[in-house]
Amino acid sequence: MILIAIISLGGIGAAGAALLYATSKKFEVYEDPRVSQVQEVLPAANCGGCGFAGCAGFAAACVKADNLDNLNCPVGGASVMEKVSAILGKEALKTEPTVAVVRCNGDCDARPQLNQYDGVSNCAIAAALYGGETGCSFGCLGMGDCEASCNFDAIHINPVTRLPEVIEDKCTSCGACVKACPKNIIELRKKGPKSRRIYVSCVNQDKGGVARKACTNACIGCSKCEKECAFDAIKVENNLAYIDPVKCRLCRKCVVVCPTMAIHELNFPPRKEKEADSTVKPQKIQPETAATVTPENK
Amino acid sequence: MEYVLMFIAAVFVNNVVLTQFLGICPFLGVSKKIDTAIGMGLAVVFVLTVSTLFTFLMQNYLLNPLGLGFMQTVSYILVIASLVQLVEIILKKVSPALYQALGVFLPLITTNCCILGVAILVIQKEFNLLQSIVYAISTAIGFALALVIFAGIREQLAMTRIPDGMKGTPIALITAGLLAMAFMGFSGIV
Numbered sequence: 001m002i003l004i005a006i007i008s009l010g011g012i013g014a015a016g017a018a019l020l021y022a023t024s025k026k027f028e029v030y031e032d033p034r035v036s037q038v039q040e041v042l043p044a045a046n047c048g049g050c051g052f053a054g055c056a057g058f059a060a061a062c063v064k065a066d067n068l069d070n071l072n073c074p075v076g077g078a079s080v081m082e083k084v085s086a087i088l089g090k091e092a093l094k095t096e097p098t099v100a101v102v103r104c105n106g107d108c109d110a111r112p113q114l115n116q117y118d119g120v121s122n123c124a125i126a127a128a129l130y131g132g133e134t135g136c137s138f139g140c141l142g143m144g145d146c147e148a149s150c151n152f153d154a155i156h157i158n159p160v161t162r163l164p165e166v167i168e169d170k171c172t173s174c175g176a177c178v179k180a181c182p183k184n185i186i187e188l189r190k191k192g193p194k195s196r197r198i199y200v201s202c203v204n205q206d207k208g209g210v211a212r213k214a215c216t217n218a219c220i221g222c223s224k225c226e227k228e229c230a231f232d233a234i235k236v237e238n239n240l241a242y243i244d245p246v247k248c249r250l251c252r253k254c255v256v257v258c259p260t261m262a263i264h265e266l267n268f269p270p271r272k273e274k275e276a277d278s279t280v281k282p283q284k285i286q287p288e289t290a291a292t293v294t295p296e297n298k
Numbered sequence: 299m300e301y302v303l304m305f306i307a308a309v310f311v312n313n314v315v316l317t318q319f320l321g322i323c324p325f326l327g328v329s330k331k332i333d334t335a336i337g338m339g340l341a342v343v344f345v346l347t348v349s350t351l352f353t354f355l356m357q358n359y360l361l362n363p364l365g366l367g368f369m370q371t372v373s374y375i376l377v378i379a380s381l382v383q384l385v386e387i388i389l390k391k392v393s394p395a396l397y398q399a400l401g402v403f404l405p406l407i408t409t410n411c412c413i414l415g416v417a418i419l420v421i422q423k424e425f426n427l428l429q430s431i432v433y434a435i436s437t438a439i440g441f442a443l444a445l446v447i448f449a450g451i452r453e454q455l456a457m458t459r460i461p462d463g464m465k466g467t468p469i470a471l472i473t474a475g476l477l478a479m480a481f482m483g484f485s486g487i488v
Contacts, residue, residue, distance in 0.1 A: 005366055012356075012373055016380035023384055027391035120457045 034087060035059050041083040042073060047151045049074040049174025068092045074188075075172035097191040098173040100155065100166050104140040104185045105201040105264065107161035111136055111215040127182035135214030138204040140164065140185055149180035168195060190245040194267060198248055198255060200225075201264040205238040212260065219262040225254035301432050307488040308436035314412050315444040316474075316481040321412030325445060326470060328403070330456075335449035339442025341403040343435065346413055348385065349378045350434035353417040354427060374417050375409065382408040412441060448477060 038059040046054040050073050052061055062071055068090050073080050077097050085092035111134040117126060123145035131137030142162035146155050154170035155177050157163070164177075164186075178186045185203055200219055204211045208220035221239030228234075233247035234254060243254070243263070255263045312318060315325045321342075328338045353374050361367055386404050389397045407413060416437050420430040451473055460469055 001365075004364055005369055008360065008364060008366060009369060009373060009376070012360075012376055016376065020380055020383055020387070024387050027387050029390050121459050122457045125457065 032063050034063050037087050038062050038084050041076075041080055041087070043075045043080065043172075045075050045151060045172070045174070047075060047172070047174040047176060049172070049176065062088060065090075074098070074174050098188040099168055099171050099191045099195075100173055100175075100177055101187050101189045101197070101199055102140070102155075102164050102166060102185060103187055103199065103201050103203050104138075104163060104183075105217045105262065106134065106136055106139040106215040107163055107217070110217040111139060123180075124182045136204055136206075136211070136218065138183060138185075138206070139202075139215065140183065145180045145182070146177035146186060149176040151176060192245070192250065196250055196265070196267045197245065198250060198252065198263060198265045199243055199245075200241045200262055202262045203240065205240050207239055211239065217260055217262055219258075220260060222259060224257045224259065225263060228253045228257045301429075303488050304429070304432055305436040305439075308433055309440040309443060310481065310484040311486075311488050313440045313444055313481050313484075314416070314437045315441055316478040317485075318415070319478075320415040321410050321441055324407065324410060325441075325448065326467070326474070328406075329445055329449040329470075330452055332446060332449045332453060335445045336442070337399055338403045338407075339438075339445050341400045342407055342410070342412070342441050343438040344400070345378075345382055345385070345404065345407055346416055346434045346438040346441075347431060349381055349413055350417050350420055350430055351427075352377055352381055354420060354430045357421050370418065370421070371414070374414055378413060378417070379408050412437070444477070444481075448474065451477070 035056075036059075039055055042055040042059060044055050048054065050058045050071065052058040058071070058073065062068060062084055065071060068081065068085055068088070071081075072093065072095055073084075078092075078095055081092040081095070113133050114135055115133055117130075117133050119126060119129065121143050123141045123143045126132070126141050126143060132139060132141050140163050142157060142164075144157045144164070146164050147157055151174070152170050152172055154167045154172070155164050156167070158165050173188050175188060178184075178188060183203065187199075189197060189199060191197065202211075202215075202217065202219035204215065204218045206214070206218075208222060211218040212220050219240050221236050221241065223236045223241075225241050225243075226234045226236050230251070230253070231247050231249050233244045233249070235242055235244070241263075250268075252265055252268065255265045308314075314320050315322065324338055324342075329335050356373065356377060357370065361369060361373065366373075382404055386397070389400070389404075416434055420433060423433075425433060452470060455469060455473065464472075
């Protein structure tokens with residue numbers, strides 16, 4: 001009995017193995033070995049930031065493509081693309097590292113709440129319904145679609161300000177939050193030397209007075225920064241200033257002239273002539289400390 | 299008529315997930331999006347039908363004549379596992395599109411208890427071959443139905459405000475329980 005059992009089970013197993021072997025030989029699909037090589041150097045985050053379905057799709061596209069001009073892994077950045085190009089023998093385009101930047105600084109103090117939203121807690125749905133709980137119909141809704149979209153735990157809604165904050169070390173600039181934000185507040189900007197960068201932290205396109213009334217930190221399109229900029233990096237369009245990250249030389253003059261403190265500087269050392277700047281957080285200038293560097297207080 | 303009744307019984311009255319509590323793992327695991335739920339459901343329909351056919355044949359023409367009924371479970375697992383592997387290899391070559399759609403789910407359901415459960419139930423109930431196939435297909439459709447309904451509810455749940463302690467698995471289990479109670483309402487129609 002035992003013998004029959006062993007023989008029959010072994011027989012089934014052996015028959016199955018033989019059958020599998022035969023079919024796997026017969027139905028073999030040729031896969032370029034370079035695809036798995038490329039896949040090994042990729043970050044394996046499967047975030048889709050490259051525009052392909054996961055790292056496997058990106059690896060296949062890299063092998064297939066004639067050149068790597070349009071292919072870039074935003075998570076791995078230049079170092080990973082270098083490895084990929086070494087495997088494939090194709091030139092990879094040099095890309096500057098970027099990082100997600102939240103262009104809204106309308107925190108609870110700056111942007112008074114005018115009404116109470118009681119619907120589904122989802123930015124995309126809330127944005128389709130109306131302009132938000134405050135007078136600014138451009139600003140952050142604060143329901144955390146960006147937070148939910150992030151695969152890297154790099155963006156979180158600050159419970160105090162109800163604005164998202166990017167953890168720079170974790171951000172891979174995959175662009176998931178950029179797509180998730182229905183208000184187009186988040187932008188991928190050049191990381192800059194020593195992570196120093198200057199940007200207009202507002203997307204409000206209302207006329208100056210309207211914007212100012214809705215939010216004290218809004219860009220009012222006064223063009224002061226545009227005039228101050230010596231490098232032609234700032235353009236005011238639709239009552240909103242925009243700093244071109246490529247042209248900007250990080251001179252910080254625009255930060256000082258902005259009457260609403262809508263222009264933010266990140267990771268700069270404290271200004272020398274100011275004394276009370278030890279309270280400056282590395283992330284962003286707080287409104288109180290920024291006030292000390294405005295021309296009126298000089 | 300017999301087969302229609304068998305279909306209704308297997309899909310609604312004795313739903314494999316919500317009444318017999320088989321295959322709970324993918325029911326909770328792959329039910330966050332309707333798309334993946336449909337993919338999983340299709341894969342289960344496919345694998346369950348094929349594996350039931352093969353295990354039925356093996357039971358009646360190999361195990362029973364040799365008097366090896368006690369080896370049912372172990373030999374079933376062996377056959378189902380290699381069968382799914384076989385199907386996967388062939389599918390990859392013959393239909394890459396279908397392989398892409400089912401690819402992830404095929405190996406997942408190899409050792410699913412609802413596959414093995416149905417293969418054994420069919421023998422226990424002493425069905426003939428045609429009855430077994432109909433039973434397997436309708437059970438799998440019942441599984442897919444439960445999965446898709448549950449995924450739909452969970453998609454809605456994801457956008458609602460849920461108390462912190464209930465987020466994730468707890469609310470999913472409560473929902474599954476309520477859904478099972480709803481399916482209890484079908485009991486007695488067949």
